[in-house]
Amino acid sequence: MAQTTTVTVRPPAIALADPSVPYPQMTGGEPCQQTDPEEWFPQHGHNPTAVRLCHSCPLLADCRAWALANPQLAAEGIWGGLTRAQRAAIQRNNLRAAA
Numbered sequence: 001m002a003q004t005t006t007v008t009v010r011p012p013a014i015a016l017a018d019p020s021v022p023y024p025q026m027t028g029g030e031p032c033q034q035t036d037p038e039e040w041f042p043q044h045g046h047n048p049t050a051v052r053l054c055h056s057c058p059l060l061a062d063c064r065a066w067a068l069a070n071p072q073l074a075a076e077g078i079w080g081g082l083t084r085a086q087r088a089a090i091q092r093n094n095l096r097a098a099a
């Protein structure tokens, strides 16, 4: 007797990438480009210094918008002054608001 397998497909927990939001046009002068990348991608937790430096960056708004629109590409680290957990919370709220 042949066995059948049922596969349940769930919707993604996070929004899919949005290519309409362009990657920030970095010039090399941004704080994250002038500092050890490990500061923005720590192994554990987050680096409050990197978050603070993001808030002095002229690309903050563009960087944040891109990271929130492209969660698969910005899954780790600090982008636009937001930690991974902060981005996930915003994305969850956005998905709830859109439902």
Ligand code: SF4
Residues within 6 Å of the ligand: 024, 026, 030, 031, 032, 033, 040, 053, 054, 055, 057, 058, 059, 060, 063, 064, 078, 079, 080, 081
């Ligand atoms: S806002 Fe974006 S581009 Fe600017 S320092 Fe932070 S991560 Fe880098």
